[in-house]
Amino acid sequence: MPTLDPQRPLGRRTLLQRNKAGPRRVPRIGPACRDHRICVVLCPEGALVGFELEGRRGVALRLRDCTGCGHCLAACPEHAITLEARPEASAALLPLTAHEPRICEHCFEPFVGGPEALRCPACEKDANLFRARRASGSAPLVRSDFDQGERT
Ligand code: SF4
Secondary structure, three states, X not given: OOOOOOOOOOOHHHHHHHHHHOOOEEEEEOOOOOOOOHHHHHOOOOOEEEEEEOOEEEEEEEHHHOOOOOHHHXXXXXXXXXXXXXXXXXXXXXXXXXXXXXXXXXXXXXXXOOOOOOOOHHHHHHHHHHHHHHHOOOOOOOOOHHHHHHHO
């Protein structure tokens, strides 16, 4: 009889059987989600789907297709995903998040952020880099919008 190697990931069929036999465990996405959608890209079953509807954007789950493998949980950079027991296995899409995007004050692109965030993650990263360069004395001679914004 084959033994289970803890280092080796379980196959799809085993995961589906385990999910059918015991309590089904499927992802739940908490408020820390910033809609990067890495989970949508990495889900090996295509069970997670990104959607945009009536000005809101988010991620939905097709319960039937989820094997409970936990790849999405491991991939989330915000640690927003947990697995929770959910008995039904419907083919309908279950919305897990529904964000109302805001407009970045720097690049004017829509983004999803916490209540305190004014800039999208890319612009926030640029601003942090600029601050770090200025603190180390190697900031560019031409002041950027970030520099002007911080002085006013
Ligand atoms: S637990 Fe696995 S199958 Fe289910 S949504 Fe996450 S990555 Fe996809």
